[in-house]
Amino acid sequence: MTKSSYRVTSDGIDTEALLSEVGNAAAGATTLFVGTTRNENEGRIVERLEYEVYESMALEEMRRIGEEIARRWRVIAVSMVHRVGVVPIGQASVAVAISAAHREEAFAACRYGIDTLKATVPIWKKEFYRGGEHWVGPCHAHGATV
Amino acid sequence: MTKSSYRVTSDGIDTEALLSEVGNAAAGATTLFVGTTRNENEGRIVERLEYEVYESMALEEMRRIGEEIARRWRVIAVSMVHRVGVVPIGQASVAVAISAAHREEAFAACRYGIDTLKATVPIWKKEFYRGGEHWVGPCHAHGATV
Amino acid sequence: MRIRVLFFAYLRERCGVREADVELPEGASVDELWSRLVTRFPALPAAPPRFAVNRVYVDKGHPLHDNDEFALIPPVSGGTQ
């Protein structure tokens, strides 16, 4: 039985709360990944970042990722949170926390969680930089520069 | 140039402080590993845990691990802390935090950090359980049951 | 049957809509809906994005049902590197 929590929020991400959420007396190993907005991407100075979300599907997709994690590894708890709206540079936009009895599982599950989240959860990032804006995605041809 | 911090402490581990220590505007990815004392080990109910440290060497060894991490991966900051003395069940005994531009490096460096720390940093754990005590190590023949 | 179509991110901006209702004959598939959308919204790219029906990714052969929630999912970029 894996404990889980999935959230989309327009507030700052509280990593301490996330860590205590996955805390458990049987958990020997906790891993946390935090993705932070950077001031630079592909040589452009990013001034502002905004995330758009398809919220109902994003939450369902996170839950599917959590269920897949629970199937593949012996984890105790999974928490995922993604911030949306304007995220100031240097602040966390996404975090995944995992607790498990052992670190092997905790690392593998956390890595799978963030990789899959970034590949499948319907959240889009728009970068605003000097002289333009740009929807970020694997296919950069889709970006629009103004 | 990698920013680094290595500590041995008899106080509780402040993971929030560790995360802000490795924070940096160029860091897109932060990983944190927290090792927590468990209430059970190999079927024994652990009541208390005590860590002994060869402190001067432990700090030097952590620094060597941090330097090796900086040689092998493009990381921005490395922080490691180990708690010693009595650590109550369910509390953190060790933590490693890494920040990097990208998550590939952040995960690899964090995993290497905790694995190497556990293999080489001279810190010893003694478990006290009902009816005995036991120095924990790869070679369990070295444990003494009283 | 009526399908509710959702647009996000750059597709929302290019098409200038957040959502639209599309009438389709019973038994139509995602593929047929996409053809209909390309005609109605010429700003849509030639290469289709990913599709979701009722918040689950589907492929283009997926059959649609009345009141389905259909979403065009441009390349996602949750979080940062």
Added chain:
Amino acid sequence: MRIRVLFFAYLRERCGVREADVELPEGASVDELWSRLVTRFPALPAAPPRFAVNRVYVDKGHPLHDNDEFALIPPVSGGTQ
């Protein structure tokens, strides 16, 4: 020359000391020091632990120098799983 020897964890408990000074002839190696220690502390195990000189792991052939800090390092277990 004089070497300062440090004992930790189960070796400290078995031998009943935290540290000891050992006099050795100039040029002696870690191996020779270990033999000396085994004689002086019969509670030491037959299989040697790891050794550190001046806070760096060394192998048994490592040459010692006056005032070196020598440590017997039992299997470490930093942190938890």
